Amino acid sequence: MKLRFEICLLFWTFFFISLFYFSTTCYAIKFDFGVEKGDDLIWKCNIYNGEKLKNVLGKNWNENSSNNFNNIGQDKKMRWRVEEIIDDSKMYNTETNDYEEILVLEYNKWIWTKNDNWEEKEYECQYNYYANPKNYPEDYIFPEFAPLCVPIPFGDYLKKIDLYEGYSIDTRALYAITCEINKHDLEGDYPTEYVKIQAMYTNKGILTSYKLYLDDHQVILDITLENDSIFKFDNISPFIPIIIAVIYFGIVYFIYKKILKS
Amino acid sequence: MNFIKRIKELWINFVLFRFALIIHLSYFIISYICVLTIFREQNDFLIYFNAGGIFYNDINNLYDQDQYLWDYRYLPLSAVFFVPFYLLGFELGFTIFHVLNLIVNIFTCIFLYKICNFIKGKDHEKDDKRIIIFISFYLMAIPHMFNYILGQINSFITLFMLISLYIFLKYSDLRWQFIGSLILGFSIIVKPTAILMIPFLMFFRSNSSGSKKYQLNFFISLVRFIGIILPIATNLFFFIIYPELWEGFVRTNFTGSNPITLNFSFSITKLWLNFCYIYNIPFNQIIVLICITVILTVLGLFFYIYGSFDRSFNKNNQNNSILYGFIFGMLIILLAYYDSWDHHLLNLIPLLIITIFEMPRDSEITKKYIKQSLFFFCFFDLAFFGVWFLTMYYFYFPYNFASTIFLILIFYAICKYGLNNKGVR
Numbered sequence: 001m002k003l004r005f006e007i008c009l010l011f012w013t014f015f016f017i018s019l020f021y022f023s024t025t026c027y028a029i030k031f032d033f034g035v036e037k038g039d040d041l042i043w044k045c046n047i048y049n050g051e052k053l054k055n056v057l058g059k060n061w062n063e064n065s066s067n068n069f070n071n072i073g074q075d076k077k078m079r080w081r082v083e084e085i086i087d088d089s090k091m092y093n094t095e096t097n098d099y100e101e102i103l104v105l106e107y108n109k110w111i112w113t114k115n116d117n118w119e120e121k122e123y124e125c126q127y128n129y130y131a132n133p134k135n136y137p138e139d140y141i142f143p144e145f146a147p148l149c150v151p152i153p154f155g156d157y158l159k160k161i162d163l164y165e166g167y168s169i170d171t172r173a174l175y176a177i178t179c180e181i182n183k184h185d186l187e188g189d190y191p192t193e194y195v196k197i198q199a200m201y202t203n204k205g206i207l208t209s210y211k212l213y214l215d216d217h218q219v220i221l222d223i224t225l226e227n228d229s230i231f232k233f234d235n236i237s238p239f240i241p242i243i244i245a246v247i248y249f250g251i252v253y254f255i256y257k258k259i260l261k262s
Numbered sequence: 263m264n265f266i267k268r269i270k271e272l273w274i275n276f277v278l279f280r281f282a283l284i285i286h287l288s289y290f291i292i293s294y295i296c297v298l299t300i301f302r303e304q305n306d307f308l309i310y311f312n313a314g315g316i317f318y319n320d321i322n323n324l325y326d327q328d329q330y331l332w333d334y335r336y337l338p339l340s341a342v343f344f345v346p347f348y349l350l351g352f353e354l355g356f357t358i359f360h361v362l363n364l365i366v367n368i369f370t371c372i373f374l375y376k377i378c379n380f381i382k383g384k385d386h387e388k389d390d391k392r393i394i395i396f397i398s399f400y401l402m403a404i405p406h407m408f409n410y411i412l413g414q415i416n417s418f419i420t421l422f423m424l425i426s427l428y429i430f431l432k433y434s435d436l437r438w439q440f441i442g443s444l445i446l447g448f449s450i451i452v453k454p455t456a457i458l459m460i461p462f463l464m465f466f467r468s469n470s471s472g473s474k475k476y477q478l479n480f481f482i483s484l485v486r487f488i489g490i491i492l493p494i495a496t497n498l499f500f501f502i503i504y505p506e507l508w509e510g511f512v513r514t515n516f517t518g519s520n521p522i523t524l525n526f527s528f529s530i531t532k533l534w535l536n537f538c539y540i541y542n543i544p545f546n547q548i549i550v551l552i553c554i555t556v557i558l559t560v561l562g563l564f565f566y567i568y569g570s571f572d573r574s575f576n577k578n579n580q581n582n583s584i585l586y587g588f589i590f591g592m593l594i595i596l597l598a599y600y601d602s603w604d605h606h607l608l609n610l611i612p613l614l615i616i617t618i619f620e621m622p623r624d625s626e627i628t629k630k631y632i633k634q635s636l637f638f639f640c641f642f643d644l645a646f647f648g649v650w651f652l653t654m655y656y657f658y659f660p661y662n663f664a665s666t667i668f669l670i671l672i673f674y675a676i677c678k679y680g681l682n683n684k685g686v687r
Contacts, residue, residue, distance in 0.1 A: 029303075046542075047542060153303075155304075155331050156303070156331070159328060159331060162328075163328075168327060168333075168518060168519045169327075170332075170333075170519070170523045171304075171331065171332065172332050172523075172525060173523075173524065173525035173526055174523065174524055174525065174654070176523040176524070178519030178523065180519065196519070198519065198522075198523070198539075200523070200524065211539075211542070216544050216545065216546045217538065217539075217543075217544050217545050217546070218544045219542040219544075222542060240657055240658075240659070241657070241659055244653055244657050244659045245659075245661075248649075248653075248661075248663070248664070251649075251664075252664045252667055255638065255642055256634055256638070260633075260634040260637050260638060261634065
């Protein structure tokens with residue numbers, strides 16, 4: 001009896017000590033890029049409806065500050081190689097009228113091409129992000145609606161930016177940005193109809209999937225990150241989901257028949 | 263006092279129960295430490311906590327998702343529940359919430375015990391050993407860990423649901439019908455998981471009829487409807503005064519973007535939306551949701567109305583058919599709503615345990631479907647969340663359908679039981 005009382009006492013003491021310990025701990029978030037120097041990133045465009053994109057977003061839809069969609073086309077690929085990450089640089093901010101700290105991602109870029117033999121790099125580019133997400137202007141819209149690379153922690157960074165009302169950030173399972181733009185909400189009375197951009201990211205903040213939808217999720221632009229891991233099934237990809245589904249069913253059936261029944 | 267004495271007795275004599283308590287307490291402690299350290303900025307309690315604060319300070323922004331890391335999507339009055347926790351501050355608020363969660367789980371076990379004892383037929387064991395075994399499985403269920411670590415409120419819903427079920431099973435007079443419905447209505451305010459039980463509550467089968475068909479007893483249906491709608495309708499007051507809230511609520515729950523981003527939900531709706539996403543098939547999320555909900559509800563109601571769920575009687579000599587209404591409602595919401603995650607299974611597991619004691623002791627349906635599903639939900643489901651991440655990252659295969667299979671199996675089993683129940687007791 002006495003021993004049990006002591007165990008209870010020990011448990012609650014531990015419980016409350018931990019409460020006071022943790023309650024005094026402060027948490028500060030420092031933002032950084034998840035990519036590293038030397039990382040090679042290749043995106044592939046699976047669906048491209050150029051005519052529709054021009055009608056909806058204007059003929060210069062792909063000319064923005066990042067120019068990442070220049071020369072894009074179906075089955076074309078774009079490559080980035082990360083050269084440098086700088087976190088002690090400053091940039092003039094017209095909102096605050098001051099120089100603000102920025103995170104800089106320098107990379108070499110090979111623009112969209114069908115040629116798989118990447119030759120000499122085509123551009124030296126950089127992506128700038130404010131180290132403090134509060135420094136972005138109000139109702140901010142990213143140049144490509146959803147950027148190709150986002151600082152991490154992903155959710156914390158994006159949630160702190162005063163984004164345009166159509167943005168929604170989801171970090172529950174996978175990292176995702178959704179941007180819904182109503183008709184005529186952009187400059188020049190674009191888009192001419194409702195559009196929705198849904199983008200997904202790795203835990204390093206790298207874009208893995210980008211889809212630009214019209215109403216009822218009709219895709220007019222689809223980009224995916226080429227997977228350079230050991231699992232590359234380009235030639236047999238239609239069969240992969242079927243094989244996985246069969247294996248999956250097999251595992252469930254095995255659990256049902258052999259483990260749960262016993 | 264008897265309760266404590268009984269627990270002591272079980273602790274000493276019942277190894278499985280002792281083991282279950284230790285496991286459950288370890289879930290409780292580990293999750294407490296995790297939430298206050300590594301998951302300090304990423305847990306559901308933080309969302310509720312913020313919702314409580316926003317409700318208290320600036321209710322208009324309750325559904326402004328910029329205020330939260332993850333979406334706040336429950337009814338406005340749900341946030342009231344979290345105001346006291348907000349006023350206590352995160353650490354103390356979470357500690358009290360966490361302890362409350364544990365206490366609620368203890369009460370859930372008590373009600374589970376009471377209902378199983380009350381409902382079980384004469385062909386079951388006289389002693390309560392088997393009930394204790396299943397309660398031990400419930401305590402050990404891995405979804406508890408997920409529920410604790412997220413700071414979720416599913417245990418509260420389960421308790422409300424079980425109290426309501428206990429009342430419906432035990433009493434038949436109008437006053438208790440009203441109280442039972444009212445309690446279920448409160449659970450829907452906290453989290454609308456039980457919302458699809460409403461259509462099933464409208465049908466009432468009296469013991470005397472002996473007919474296969476359910477009666478739509480106007481007074482009982484009306485009393486139940488008022489009881490359940492009354493607490494839910496109080497939210498209308500907020501929606502009318504603050505119209506922005508309604509817009510935000512609908513957007514967050516149904517028309518917005520977050521319900522359709524890829525995740526490991528095992529609902530049929532989500533699996534279908536994931537399929538459309540991967541293969542670029544045009545879709546309208548609301549139409550998919552409505553179609554699947556309507557199909558399942560119509561099927562469920564059909565079997566509930568025409569099935570013979572009233573052949574076994576509890577200790578008050580009342581039929582136990584309402585239990586199957588609860589199960590159908592819960593199965594349909596888990597199969598139809600966008601997000602059905604591991605911790606939501608805590609609402610279903612106790613109902614499955616009760617079903618085991620409601621059905622005949624040697625029932626093939628229990629052996630083949632209910633028990634297997636129960637153990638799968640308790641001990642295997644969470645592993646498939648991990649499998650989902652693997653298949654998603656390496657093979658672009660975002661479907662977590664293991665639990666879906668078991669949910670469909672239960673749905674099928676209950677329908678089959680309704681059609682074949684000869685009433686052995």
